[in-house]
Amino acid sequence: MNKSVVFKIDGVEVTATPGQTIMEAADEAGIYIPRLCDVEGLDPQGSCRLCTVKVNGRSVSSCTQPVVDGSEVENNTLEIQCYRRDLVRMLFHEGNHLCPICEASGNCELQAMGYRLGISKATKFPYLQPVRPVDASHPDILLDTNRCIHCGRCIRASASVDGKHVFGYIGRGIHRRVGVNAENLAKTDALLEDKAIASETCPVGCIIQKRNGFCTPVGKREFDHEPIGSSIENS
């Protein structure tokens, strides 16, 4: 039962333990699969679909799909990169992502994914410019849903790590957004120390710690010099 699983990612042989997901095995092998809704320490959700790979020709999300012995996984192919580029473009277009005024700029995973995937060509999608609320009621925390990409990381962190269930989805389809389990954020039991509020939980600038903005100068921010995923590729 403990026999290791051997499969290939883009022709490179990878050895994994049974039950591991493709993403976990790829991370250990130093192969980066782009992702936005998945982060270490939280259960995978498989919702952003950025980590989609093809296993024996079928598309699956690599953060939820267990490894299969002898399978052939396509990750860094032109077709899949084009899909990923379009997915990131659509995330940019669905929200109000104004990098020049965002406190998360330079540390934002969505922005970094744009850089990594080389999104610089003229757009083919319309900007939806949705009207979304900003909740600044909490003394230490700001919730700006204009920047939310619905990764659900705050929801999972609040439920499974903090045990508070502060965040949850409200609405459906294009109108879905992250909301809190009270009238506003100030009336919840959210604290600055919560995992859901930690800077590594929210990939964008949706959950902001107040009085902490723009504290890192340009050039020293997380993704200023190396693309997102470099730490996995260089490990």
Added chain:
Amino acid sequence: MKKKKLATVSLAGCFGCHMSLLDIDERILDLVELVEFDRSPINDIKKFTTRCDIGLIEGACCNEANVHTLIDFRKNCDILVGVGQCAIMGGLPVMRNAIMHSDDPLRECLDEAYLNSKYVYNPSNEIPNDPALPLLLDKVYTCPQVVKIDYQIPGCPPSGDMLWRALTALITGTHFQTSYEYELIKYD
């Protein structure tokens, strides 16, 4: 090599991208060896004197004059390049479209700017409505929403190095998007 013709303009923007163009520093001497500026604030020529090879657009469209200027650029330039966040996705001007959370964002924006803000001194209590002022659009439109844009250079503003790299690639006919370096392209 025959000099290429270059035109630039700022629509609803802050002129930061033009300032950034000046940040190419002494390389501007190399640039004028390669291009001849036509309609541009750099030389203060206000109307096209000839068809241009490259047009650089900074800023979004927030009034009808911006739209006319942009359409004029599209007609007179072979390659049109959107420069900076405002041209590409609206930048700061586009904030008046949605983030104000109003059913009538333009009206609320004008009321706040000229009537209601406690920092405004406006004895006539009127919103400027001189016929000479360009008509404001219902919302701010990005350049690709109005005309076809061939290339875009993201950044607020793009760095001088980025503009230099993109311009020299366009002038020499190489595909400049493949020549980006990671640290040159920034959305912020």
